[in-house]
Amino acid sequence: MDYATFLQLLDTTLRLATPLLFACLAGLYSERAGIFDIGLEGKMLMGAMCAGTVAYLTGSVWLGALAAIVGSLLFALVHGLASITFRGNQLISGVALNFVASGITVLVALALFGQGGRTPPLEGGARMGEVTLPFADALRSVPIIGPLYADVISGHPLLVYVGIALVPATWWLLYRTRFGLRLRAVGENPASVDTAGVSVARLRFAAVLIAGILCGLAGAYMATGLQAGFGREMTAGRGYIALAALIFAKWRPWHALWACLLFGFFQSLALRPDVLQSVGLRVPVPVLDALPYILTVIVLAGLVGKAVPPRAGGEPYVKER
């Protein structure tokens, strides 16, 4: 494998890791506040459909992204109502939303465009343009570092950079601000927040809605950045992979970035069977395709060290005497 191929692999890794990262951070906010969110998948799918549809109809990728956020928020709101206001089972609510998303996205796309559940291909301003970072062309000729900067780091849709910038931002919000302190506390021991005179429900709703926004962006990126339009089940389990990455990262922002890059790397390997063959490994393509999912199962089975989830996770808060 030569350096250029390696760089291509890294480039794809970054692109494929981005939706995982958005979804993973979404899960991080929600679960740090004590609300399990198995519905990341459904919200992403909803976001992708809204983005694909609105971007095609208006020709504006940013209106598409806004629609993605609105669509995903709608689902987040339902999850919040079910699991916070009505103290329902968070897993059931999440699974139900995934089913609804799976059906409704195809239904809407079919009704609007009649193309077998996809949205028409996007072009021009309806797609997320690539951002060329400053000096990318000037530095290209510098050995080793030049191509790395110009071909891997530069030249991605804006949301790739937004996703990466969200990692330190999330860390800062979580560990340096009042909101973050309360958010972490409400996921560990909501009674401590309640007796301090702070609303548990409001904090948890804030977290769930942040998760909604991030999932919407993940979907928008899938439909307008990574690909040119929405396709049936296009998220392909990324919501669950993001959950696995979240557990792998032990609910910490920086670790979430590394975990998502790792999963992204496996996904990009699956796209390039020739790379493994060139180093003498003959792995059947279906096995490569399954690799991220196999890794997910391994992580979820708890084989990667002991991960302690937020202590109040999954439990509706009921005031006790």
Added chain:
Amino acid sequence: MAGAIGSGRQTPAAPFAIELKGISKAFGPVQANKDISIQVAKGSIHGIIGENGAGKSTLMSILYGFYKADSGEILINGRPTSIPDSQSAIRAGIGMVFQHFKLVQNFTVLENIILGAEDGAMLAPSLSKARRVLDQLSREYELDVDPDALIEDLSVGHQQRVEILKALYRQAEILILDEPTGVLTPAEADHLFRILNGLKDQGKTVILITHKLREIMEITDTVSVMRRGQMTATVKTAETSPEQLAELMVGRKVLLQVEKQPANPGRTVLEVENLRVVDEHGVERLKGINLHIRAGEILGIAGVAGNGQSELLEVLGGIDHGTGTIRINGKELDLTGKHSDGQSRRADGIAHVPEDRQVLGLIMDFTAWENVAFGYHHAPEYQKNALLMDNAAIRADCEAKMATFDVRPPIPTLAAKNFSGGNQQKIVVAREIERNPDLLLVGQPTRGVDIGAIEFIHKQIVALRDAGKAVLLVSVELDEIMSLSDRIAVMFDGRIMGERDPATTNERELGLLMAGVAEGGAA
């Protein structure tokens, strides 16, 4: 102070820190608080006692804004105050230390203290301010804790100090403590009382909710007694006695001291040699226990919770595995193999009243009669034929046991969760004692049980002893250990620190052993 002058017309003295007038609160058909009025003088320590379910907690929850009273009025420093939520309670200067601490385990002390009382959107300024205030408070009130320690690394006593500091940081003038000594060693409890007296000297008002009469007598200035949602009396502590308070609580005369004849021990029933238990994290919980109990004798195990008492009970009861030797009536027990379970233990004549009745003793959603049969459901008298159980027989048996043990209400078809703590415990005790075991293991027999039922359960345990059975009693209540036991062994850190005769020992001596101070002092 303006408030003092304003209310001076009605009360010539300084206004009360707290005055409740006609507070009532109902949950559905249950009247939790009925027309409660109470006055707490500023700068005093006021005790509130009552049995479980008497309405103490409801009343305090109303004061802290958890519930809204159906009717009545709250006056703070003579001024009518409405407390719709905890935030308002904090603003009114009320601080609450709950029985179960409201701390975030993996936060530092400082983070817990500022939570909800931050000065701005950024944490850094709040944290440094809290560090300064904390330093001052801890010097003022003997409340030293490491501000950077994680809560999960602190002892229970220190965690409680963090709760008190939390209240003081929010400038509480009135501090309410709900059953604060349940989890403390005698030395820690003494320290807490010194802190409370210090707060009183600084003019703060303390409300102490407890069911321990001794504490009320020791530290309070005035005491209010609650019974069935009503305030039955408020008296000056100096002018009352434990006997009188107990009578006011229960509504009839109560024997505070267990009446028992001297023990008449016979042959050895239980022998334990070099018993060791290692938990799932590889930590050694029992580090070589040796003990024996004879027939007709109660051995009490004293100790702060978490020093291996639970493991001892669980190995003896067949729930946990261990190494070493346990003999009952000379027969060696299987500690690791397939005969190391509750069923085999019962066959060997061991009955077990577990420490946590709601987890190990009962299935809360099942009926009383089903619970009465658990563990003994293979008994021949419960079988109709080879295939079917005789439910009618079990129900009849349950009814008989309920009558003997005065379980209220005596309804076998009621789910276990619908009985009060004391009556749940009576169901468990009835099930175990009525099988006439050679050895009774009993853990925390009266935890969360009201005074009337405590008296009854104690009598049953003594009666079993007098019938020539061996009893192993584990309790964190030192009073209970001292009044029931014929011999007392003190456990600390998985070892038995020493054995004492209840007639000649005292609380101080036992307290030292419980804190791990070895016999003879020097190690």
